[in-house]
Structure formats: C-alpha cells, structure tokens
Amino acid sequence: xxxxxxxxxxxxxxxxxxxxxxxxxxxxxxxxxxxxxxxxxxxxxxxxxxxxxxxxxxxxxxxxxxxxxxxxxxxxxxxxxxxxxxxxxxxxxxxxxxxxxxxxxxxxxxxxxxxxxxxxxxxxxxxxxxxxxxxxxxxxxxxxxxxxxxxxxxxxxxxxxxxxxxxxxxxxxxxxxxxxxxxxxxxxxxxxxxxxxxxxxxxxxxxxxxxxxxxxxxxxxxxxxxxxxxxxxxxxxxxxxxxxxxxxxxxxxxxxxxxxxxxxxxxxxxxxxxxxxxxxxxxxxxxxxxxxxxxxxxxxxxxxxxxxxxxxxxxxxxxxxxxxxxxxxxxxxxxxxxxxxxxxxxxxxxxxxxxxxxxxxxxxxxxxxxxxxxxxxxxxxxxxxxxxxxxxxxxxxxxxxxxxxxxxxxxxxxxxxxxxxxxxxxxxxxxxxxxxxxxxxxxxxxxxxxxxxxxxxxxxxxxxxxxxxxxxxxxxxxxxxxxxxxxxxxxxxxxxxxxxxxxxxxxxxxxxxxxxxxxxxxxxxxxxx
Numbered sequence: 127x128x129x130x131x132x133x134x135x136x137x138x139x140x141x142x143x144x145x146x147x148x149x150x151x152x153x154x155x156x157x158x159x160x161x162x163x164x165x166x167x168x169x170x171x172x173x174x175x176x177x178x179x180x181x182x183x184x185x186x187x188x189x190x191x192x193x194x195x196x197x198x199x200x201x202x203x204x205x206x207x208x209x210x211x212x213x214x215x216x217x218x219x220x221x222x223x224x225x226x227x228x229x230x231x232x233x234x235x236x237x238x239x240x241x242x243x244x245x246x247x248x249x250x251x252x253x254x255x256x257x258x259x260x261x262x263x264x265x266x267x268x269x270x271x272x273x274x275x276x277x278x279x280x281x282x283x284x285x286x287x288x289x290x291x292x293x294x295x296x297x298x299x300x301x302x303x304x305x306x307x308x309x310x311x312x313x314x315x316x317x318x319x320x321x322x323x324x325x326x327x328x329x330x331x332x333x334x335x336x337x338x339x340x341x342x343x344x345x346x347x348x349x350x351x352x353x354x355x356x357x358x359x360x361x362x363x364x365x366x367x368x369x370x371x372x373x374x375x376x377x378x379x380x381x382x383x384x385x386x387x388x389x390x391x392x393x394x395x396x397x398x399x400x401x402x403x404x405x406x407x408x409x410x411x412x413x414x415x416x417x418x419x420x421x422x423x424x425x426x427x428x429x430x431x432x433x434x435x436x437x438x439x440x441x442x443x444x445x446x447x448x449x450x451x452x453x454x455x456x457x458x459x460x461x462x463x464x465x466x467x468x469x470x471x472x473x474x475x476x477x478x479x480x481x482x483x484x485x486x487x488x489x490x491x492x493x494x495x496x497x498x499x500x501x502x503x504x505x506x507x508x509x510x511x512x513x514x515x516x517x518x519x520x521x522x523x524x525x526x527x528x529x530x531x532x533x534x535x536x537x538x539x540x541x542x543x544x545x546x547x548x549x550x551x552x553x554x555x556x557x558x559x560x561x562x563x564x565x566x567x568x569x570x571x572x573x574x575x576x577x578x579x580x581x582x583x584x585x586x587x588x589x590x591x592x593x594x595x596x597x598x599x600x601x602x603x604x605x606x607x608x609x610x611x612x613x614x615x616x617x618x619x620x621x622x623x624x625x626x627x628x629x630x631x632x633x634x635x636x637x638x639x640x641x642x643x644x645x646x647x648x649x650x651x652x653x654x655x
Contacts, residue, residue, distance in 0.1 A: 142194050144183040195262065203215075214327050221331035221334045225334045263332075269354065271290040277616070282420045284553065287555065288556070288560050302327055317368050336350070340384070346367075358416050360417075372398050375465045381395070393502050395546065402543065403497075424445050428644065429655035437454050439454065441453075442640075454509060498515060498516060500515070501546070518632050530631065538591050567611035570604060
C-alpha cells in the first residue's frame with residue numbers, strides 16, 4: 127500500500143492519468159489516437175473529472191504501471207471510489223483502471239492470431255504474456271518478492287520458492303468476508319465468466335484479464351496466464367464448461383492436442399482425487415508454460431518396451447516420485463500407451479507395496495485411490511513425451527493426512543497437497559517461512575539461543591520447528607556467519623522438500639520399491655528393453 131501521508135491532489139491525478147495513457151500507448155495496450163481518446167474519457171469519468179490535464183507531460187519509459195497506479199489508488203480512496211484503503215479494495219480498483227486501457231477480449235484474441243500468422247507462434251505468446259504483465263494482471267511487483275534458490279540432489283537441482291506474492295488479508299477483511307452471503311457468480315475462479323468481472327471482496331476483479339480461445343478434442347477451451355506466475359509463462363488452460371476435473375483418456379488426448387498447437391510449452395494436470403489433487407477440482411483445467419522443470423531434465427534408469435507398440439519407449443524416471451515416461455513419434459501410439467497405463471493403474475493393487483486401488487465402504491461402495499498426474503511435451507526431435515506420475519490417496523492411522531503425502535514430521539515446512547508444480551520439482555512453500563527461516567538462521571549464528579524447554583512450549587513462535595532447530599544447532603553449531611547460516615537453512619529446507627517428494631512417491635527409491643514398480647509394469651505386459 128502506498129504511503130498514506132503522501133496526498134495525491136486532483137491535479138496530480140490528472141497528470142497521472144496522462145502518464146498512464148502514455149504507458150499504455152507505448153506498450154501497445156492502446157492502438158492509436160482513437161483508443162487513447164476513448165480511454166482518457168473513461169478514466170476522467172471514473173475519477174469524476176470533466177476535463178483532462180492541459181499541460182505538457184514529459185516523455186518517459188517506465189518498467190511497469192505500478193508507480194502510476196499506487197498514487198491513483200490513493201486518490202481513488204480519497205474521493206470514495208473504494209470504501210477502505212485495504213489491499214483487496216485497491217486491487218479491485220487497480221483492475222478496473224487497467225481494464226479501461228486494454229483492447230476488448232475479441233480484439234486481443236484477433237491480435238494474437240494475426241501476430242501468430244505474421245511473426246510466428248513464439249512471438250505471439252511473447253506479446254500476449256507481455257500484455258498480461260503490462261495490464262498488471264500478472265503482478266510482477268509482487269512476484270519479484272518471492273524467494274528462490276536451487277537445491278542439489280542425486281536427482282538433479284530442485285527449485286525452491288517461498289511464495290510471497292499473494293497478499294495476506296488483514297483482520298478487518300477477514301471479518302468482512304465472514305459476513306458476506308455465498309455468491310454464485312462466477313461459479314469459480316476458472317470460469318470464462320471471470321473475463322471483465324468487476325470482482326468483490328471475496329472474488330478478484332478481472333477487468334484486466336484477457337484469454338485466448340482454444341479447441342481441444344473438438345471442445346471449447348481457453349488459455350490465459352496465471353496472475354501469480356510460479357515459473358516462466360505460467361499458463362492456465364481451462365474448459366469452457368464448468369465441469370469437474372477428471373483424469374481420463376480424453377484428458378491425455380487434450381494434452382497432446384495442446385502441445386501440437388503450442389510445441390514450445392509443456393502442459394500438465396493435477397490429479398483428480400483429494401489429497402493428491404490440486405486446489406480447484408471443481409473446474410477441469412491444466413497448467414502449462416515455458417519452463418524446464420527438474421523432472422523433465424531427469425533421465426530414465428530402467429527402460430521397457432511393448433511388442434504391441436514397437437514405436438513407443440517406456441522408462442522409469444530417476445526421480446523421488448514414481449514416474450513412467452512414454453516417448454514416441456506417433457501421437458496415436460503415445461496416447462494409446464498412456465491410456466493403457468492409466469486404466470491398469472486405476473485397478474492395480476499390491477498390498478506388499480501399500481498400494482490398494484479401492485477401499486470398500488460399509489454400504490458396499492468402492493472408494494477409488496489410484497490416479498495419475500500427467501505431463502506432456504513435444505520434443506525438438508518430433509517425439510511426443512508423456513510423464514505419468516503414479517498417485518495414491520489412501521490414509522492410515524499412522525498417516526491420517528495421506529500415506530503418500532508429506533508425513534507429519536515435515537508439516538512444519540510443507541503440509542499442503544503435492545500438486546503438479548511440486549511433482550515436477552518446484553517447491554511452492556508458504557510465505558510464513560521467510561521470517562521463520564530468518565529466525566532459525568539466528569540460532570546458527572548465536573544471535574538467538576536454542577533452549578529445548580522453551581522451544582517445546584506451544585506458545586513459542588517457532589514451536590513447530592523446535593526439533594529441527596535443535597538438530598541444526600547440534601550439527602552445525604552456533605558460530606556461523608550470517609551468510610553461512612542462510613546457506614545452511616536454505617540447503618536444509620531443500621532437503622526437507624526432497625523428503626516431501628519421497629513421501630509422495632508410491633514406490634520408494636529402494637531395491638524393494640524398484641522391484642514393486644517393475645512388478646506393476648510387467649503385470650500390464652511391458653518387458654525390460
């Protein structure tokens with residue numbers, strides 16, 4: 127939030143409007159004088175002005191519109207455009223302002239198609255990504271606050287992020303949300319009806335959202351970028367109809383359709399069952415982007431073939447989770463192979479490996495447990511590649527949150543579901559860890575002292591990390607420099623994420639686990655290459 131002591135005057139606001147129009151023209155959000163005149167009048171109307179600023183506005187080149195928006199939001203609050211000067215209400219007004227500077231959704235889509243024909247697909251996605259940033263839909267000012275580092279392991283370099291880009295709601299906002307009636311429109315955050323929606327305190331504004339229509343398997347889908355990108359060109363591909371997520375043959379066919387249309391992007395899906403699935407299971411969607419994840423870079427350490435599909439290769443990926451990689455130049459054959467593995471896995475049980483496909487309820491109904499997290503790519507050599515991550519969502523008395531889920535001793539770092547992004551080797555850790563890890567590092571430099579009794583007290587702010595802190599000070603001492611302590615804490619946090627992935631793996635990276643994994647593959651007719 128901007129400094130509330132700096133008062134934005136009416137004249138300042140008029141100048142900011144002109145500067146914002148200049149920015150929008152430079153970034154090609156506005157296309158020529160006709161658009162600029164109309165946008166100026168819309169902004170003047172929004173802020174209650176009848177005439178624009180008449181003085182000269184110096185030419186400038188800004189990295190983003192945020193430096194202009196913040197004082198405009200201050201002025202908007204001062205004149206009553208928003209009832210409270212909270213981040214939530216400021217974001218609602220922010221989207222409203224930027225929405226006035228964008229082409230209509232159909233025009234944005236037509237511009238993408240035109241650029242793709244004239245300059246190529248990558249130039250078109252680059253421009254669409256930049257539009258999503260320049261419109262402030264993708265909040266790069268917040269995303270840059272995220273912490274990021276690499277953690278070296280025997281499986282390659284894991285990517286570790288601490289997510290600081292999603293603003294926390296203050297107590298006043300939380301209290302307000304509790305009093306609001308349940309809304310029914312849009313049905314969820316992924317519905318196409320979000321485009322242009324003004325938002326409300328419990329639902330983000332989307333006037334600055336633009337999407338691209340897609341056809342996948344003869345169905346209407348849409349493509350957009352995520353407002354909180356966790357990696358380069360983080361995309362969301364969502365179904366036009368509000369239908370629940372299901373991992374099926376059609377899902378795999380859509381993934382392969384997509385990489386055929388966007389060969390420079392990967393695409394994947396969260397699994398479709400609780401515990402091992404994503405955060406939004408009510409609306410069918412995928413995630414994609416232009417990023418090489420650690421799992422993609424991992425090799426296969428066991429290869430298999432299928433006599434019925436001689437052009438397809440199968441491999442067990444050298445990865446802490448249980449991944450079958452399918453490669454082939456024939457789209458139909460790769461699809462057939464992936465579908466077969468899904469069908470076989472859905473019904474597969476191996477009690478010795480704690481894999482049970484179903485649990486029978488008291489009324490005789492069967493609750494399914496096996497599913498797959500799929501990822502598809504089109505390689506530069508023309509091969510289709512599908513990674514099928516085997517998942518199981520059973521729980522037990524020992525592991526009530528999930529047998530193949532981060533176990534209790536890791537919850538102080540990561541308790542949430544292990545979804546698509548984490549599966550591929552990028553940890554999205556909660557924002558609370560930034561401050562907590564800094565406090566833990568202080569114990570390793572001797573600035574703070576680790577008292578076991580004190581840390582065991584449930585009221586201590588680092589209570590959940592207590593055992594970890596004592597272990598770290600015992601192993602690394604308390605005389606480290608600040609930089610050494612930071613490196614230790616980051617490395618040990620990365621090690622925790624590796625443990626998380628190992629817990630989520632159905633077949634463990636042991637001799638017994640490898641044998642059980644191979645037992646599944648040979649049971650469906652695959653043979654060692």
